[in-house]
Amino acid sequence: MKVIVLIKQVPGTANTRMNPETGVMIRDAGETILNPLDEHAVTEAVAIKKKHPGTEVIALTMGPPSAQKVLREACARGADKGILLSHKAFGGSDTLATSRVLAAAIQKIGAINLVLAGEKATDGETGQTGPMTAALLDIPVITFVHRLEVNEMHIIARRMVEEGIEEVKASLPALVTVVKDINNPPLPTIKGYILAKKQTFPVWGPADLAIEEGTLGLKGSPTRVVKIFTPKLSRQTTFYTAANEEQMPGAAEAVLKVLLNRSLIEKGDRYGA
Amino acid sequence: MEPKHSVMVLAEIRSQKVHELTLEMIAWGRKLADKLGVPVDCVVLGIEQADFQKLVHWGADRVLVVTNGRPDSLLATPAARLLVETIRAEQPGIVIAPATTFGRTIMPITAARLATGLTADCTELDIDPKDNLLLQTRPAIGGNIMATIKTARTKPQMATVRPRSIKPGGFDPTSQGEVIIKHYDTGNAWQETLLSFMGNEENDINLENADIVVSGGKGMKSKENYQLLEELAGLLGAGLGATRDAVEAGWAPFARQVGLTGKTVSPKVYLAAGVSGKIQHLAGILTSEYIIAINEDADSQIFKVADLGIIGDAPTVVTCLIQAFKDLKTDGKEHENG
Ligand SMILES: Cc1cc2nc3c(=O)[nH]c(=O)nc-3n(C[C@H](O)[C@H](O)[C@H](O)COP(=O)(O)OP(=O)(O)OC[C@H]3O[C@@H](n4cnc5c(N)ncnc54)[C@H](O)[C@@H]3O)c2cc1C
Ligand SMILES: Nc1ncnc2c1ncn2[C@@H]1O[C@H](COP(=O)(O)O)[C@@H](O)[C@H]1O
Numbered sequence: 001m002k003v004i005v006l007i008k009q010v011p012g013t014a015n016t017r018m019n020p021e022t023g024v025m026i027r028d029a030g031e032t033i034l035n036p037l038d039e040h041a042v043t044e045a046v047a048i049k050k051k052h053p054g055t056e057v058i059a060l061t062m063g064p065p066s067a068q069k070v071l072r073e074a075c076a077r078g079a080d081k082g083i084l085l086s087h088k089a090f091g092g093s094d095t096l097a098t099s100r101v102l103a104a105a106i107q108k109i110g111a112i113n114l115v116l117a118g119e120k121a122t123d124g125e126t127g128q129t130g131p132m133t134a135a136l137l138d139i140p141v142i143t144f145v146h147r148l149e150v151n152e153m154h155i156i157a158r159r160m161v162e163e164g165i166e167e168v169k170a171s172l173p174a175l176v177t178v179v180k181d182i183n184n185p186p187l188p189t190i191k192g193y194i195l196a197k198k199q200t201f202p203v204w205g206p207a208d209l210a211i212e213e214g215t216l217g218l219k220g221s222p223t224r225v226v227k228i229f230t231p232k233l234s235r236q237t238t239f240y241t242a243a244n245e246e247q248m249p250g251a252a253e254a255v256l257k258v259l260l261n262r263s264l265i266e267k268g269d270r271y272g273a
Numbered sequence: 274m275e276p277k278h279s280v281m282v283l284a285e286i287r288s289q290k291v292h293e294l295t296l297e298m299i300a301w302g303r304k305l306a307d308k309l310g311v312p313v314d315c316v317v318l319g320i321e322q323a324d325f326q327k328l329v330h331w332g333a334d335r336v337l338v339v340t341n342g343r344p345d346s347l348l349a350t351p352a353a354r355l356l357v358e359t360i361r362a363e364q365p366g367i368v369i370a371p372a373t374t375f376g377r378t379i380m381p382i383t384a385a386r387l388a389t390g391l392t393a394d395c396t397e398l399d400i401d402p403k404d405n406l407l408l409q410t411r412p413a414i415g416g417n418i419m420a421t422i423k424t425a426r427t428k429p430q431m432a433t434v435r436p437r438s439i440k441p442g443g444f445d446p447t448s449q450g451e452v453i454i455k456h457y458d459t460g461n462a463w464q465e466t467l468l469s470f471m472g473n474e475e476n477d478i479n480l481e482n483a484d485i486v487v488s489g490g491k492g493m494k495s496k497e498n499y500q501l502l503e504e505l506a507g508l509l510g511a512g513l514g515a516t517r518d519a520v521e522a523g524w525a526p527f528a529r530q531v532g533l534t535g536k537t538v539s540p541k542v543y544l545a546a547g548v549s550g551k552i553q554h555l556a557g558i559l560t561s562e563y564i565i566a567i568n569e570d571a572d573s574q575i576f577k578v579a580d581l582g583i584i585g586d587a588p589t590v591v592t593c594l595i596q597a598f599k600d601l602k603t604d605g606k607e608h609e610n611g
Contacts, residue, residue: 126393135385171464222390242585252597
């Protein structure tokens with residue numbers, strides 16, 4: 001089987017701080033990580049490989065040359081290969097333009113059985129790339145998957161929806177987006193890192209892909225950010241101090257008043273307790 | 274008369290029923306359509322039996338009930354095909370859907386098939402008076418920055434909107450509108466089948482839809498103390514949340530985690546007890562209408578986003594709150610009876 005994992009390099013959020021005056025994030029520009037949900041996607045792909053010997057796991061990322069780092073991490077976690085989709089023309093892509101590149105690369109790889117993606121990335125947080133890529137490839141997609149069973153011809157996936165768990169069967173090839181509950185990614189092993197260090201990753205640009213120039217990057221992106229602003233973070237805070245027993249009831253009453261004023265609770269018990 | 278490019282809103286369907294979130298979608302549709310002077314079309318996919326006329330009274334000009342007559346029509350591929358066909362036939366200028374597992378699955382498929390733009394998880398939608406284009410505003414990079422996005426060159430302009438970012442409009446039993454049933458043959462070329470559905474336990478109040486969310490962090494100090502919040506949530510009919518650190522401490526399951534890597538909530542009141550207000554946690558709560566924070570540290574960041582701040586020991590304040598609520602109930606009853 002050939003399993004593709006879509007992975008994304010995202011800003012490491014561990015060191016983000018906020019400018020207390022403006023509420024703007026201060027981010028260490030250099031620090032990036034593998035999108036946490038994609039770690040789960042890679043782990044799942046490697047688990048499939050264990051169950052189906054002969055499976056090849058290929059990590060695919062579109063990003064700047066530095067995104068090699070996440071391909072290396074995927075390989076350290078057990079992926080067999082990585083391909084970097086990188087070119088100036090890809091810059092400024094929205095989710096549709098990104099999906100076009102990913103779909104074209106998957107088509108070029110060819111004869112794939114399964115594509116795994118994270119449900120969403122921590123930077124854009126759109127969760128659109130997976131389903132869009134599937135639509136462009138014209139293959140079924142199952143989203144929000146927390147359990148996956150892979151057979152030769154089909155998959156059975158459990159998806160977490162608002163009111164419960166849906167079990168869906170789809171024929172292969174198909175694309176699956178995973179949520180955090182699907183597995184617990186182990187730490188990559190030292191051996192994995194050593195093996196991954198030796199890997200080199202092919203870099204594909206527009207010339208390698210069957211894709212129209214005008215559909216790429218910023219130019220090919222139908223959506224455009226027209227304004228960025230900081231919502232006012234500092235609300236008008238009313239403070240109560242509840243440092244001792246005398247002050248407690250006042251604080252509790254203040255909370256209840258908020259709930260009462262909004263009709264979220266009422267005096268007396270309508271259930272007759 | 275010239276055809277008018279409507280604002281199309283997608284009904285939320287759950288368990289074969291029109292979910293009340295649909296009313297919020299119609300409210301968004303009304304707000305935008307009235308600015309543009311166009312009608313609101315509410316598209317209901319996959320079910321044929323419901324009180325569709327009600328959606329007219331809530332503000333839709335037309336209700337388009339679209340099915341393919343198959344039991345699995347709400348699965349991703351067939352549902353998206355039905356929506357694509359409907360959009361091709363009706364040529365709306367704008368299509369919006371709730372940012373639920375349903376909307377967030379079929380909208381990207383639809384947008385990709387139509388080669389148009391889609392903006393995820395908007396908290397605000399408006400019309401730019403200069404060019405009549407849709408202004409789609411959403412939190413970016415974890416919620417401390419807002420970005421406004423336009424889809425200028427392709428049609429329709431598509432967006433998913435966060436539940437609870439608008440209130441349903443008014444119900445008007447005299448308002449007039451049409452209910453139109455449409456069938457499209459999506460072929461049987463899709464390859465998905467629904468095998469089974471297991472509903473959640475009834476009593477577990479859905480965190481994301483709760484009007485009140487009570488949430489605890491490391492400042493609750495112990496699992497036993499965290500369980501005080503469970504009691505409080507039970508009394509208030511609130512959803513129960515937790516910070517990642519509280520989840521990692523084993524006080525609460527991951528399903529309760531609120532924030533960037535957990536759930537996003539938008540309740541009328543969010544109560545954070547012993548929560549520091551790190552940016553990743555704030556990302557999940559910033560659209561709450563009112564935020565109450567209990568923290569012993571007056572300089573804690575959570576107070577920057579709080580409307581009501583209580584400086585004190587979180588477990589003690591929560592205990593006191595539980596008692597005060599119980600008192601309120603009995604007092605109120607005496608009052609009612611007397
Ligand atoms: C990529 C990434 C994603 C993340 N995603 C999430 C997420 O989705 N959700 C999330 O919550 N976090 C997330 N985090 C973690 C986040 O950065 C914080 O570490 C976490 O939110 C802190 O939890 P906390 O407020 O419970 O604990 P702490 O930061 O330890 O805060 C405890 C607070 O309690 C107060 N306190 C202590 N004792 C008392 C007392 N007796 N009474 C009253 N107050 C007291 C302290 O003053 C402090 O403000 C993420 C981090 C990363 C790197
Ligand atoms: N540039 C990219 N390269 C490879 N995969 C991506 C890229 N962007 C998004 N993805 C995949 O799509 C998922 C959802 O991302 P997003 O739509 O940005 O929230 C991620 O978890 C990845 O699996």
